[in-house]
Amino acid sequence: MSHGPLTEFLTRNGRTLRKLGRAGFAISILAIVVLSLLPGDDLPDVDLSDKIGHFIAYAEIALLGILGYRARTGTILAAVAALGGVLEIGQIYVPGRSADIVDFAVNGLGILAGYAAARLAGMAFSASRA
Numbered sequence: 001m002s003h004g005p006l007t008e009f010l011t012r013n014g015r016t017l018r019k020l021g022r023a024g025f026a027i028s029i030l031a032i033v034v035l036s037l038l039p040g041d042d043l044p045d046v047d048l049s050d051k052i053g054h055f056i057a058y059a060e061i062a063l064l065g066i067l068g069y070r071a072r073t074g075t076i077l078a079a080v081a082a083l084g085g086v087l088e089i090g091q092i093y094v095p096g097r098s099a100d101i102v103d104f105a106v107n108g109l110g111i112l113a114g115y116a117a118a119r120l121a122g123m124a125f126s127a128s129r130a
Helices: 005-012 014-037 050-068 070-091 100-128
Strands: none
Touching: 014 050, 014 070, 050 070, 050 100, 070 100
16 A cells, blocks of 8 residues: 655655754754844844744644654753743843843743644654655
8 A cells, every 4th residue: 555755755855854853953053043142233123923933943843843753752842942941031131132031932842833843744754744
């Protein structure tokens, strides 16, 4: 019984995709640390609410972390949330930046969205293999 090209691709390339997830996770963490600790005047100018940026960044980090380290989902989620908290507190000491509890909350919502996306992808993959 054929499961379709996507399922076959995922089945054949699971290890490679996990490695890519791990690499993306590491690169995303590095990027968020650098961007979070840049002085306010040095931040790139983007036409995007900073709250949307926080949501997308933390959803991406959570999703990539879960894809890369499937067996450690709880640890990944806790570590990403802790990273967000530490970076928010660290911004107190960065010129032109400040800690914001709303940013931390939006980070958490992004983490939950990344987790939900990973779960949905996993359920779709499992259902297609049944």
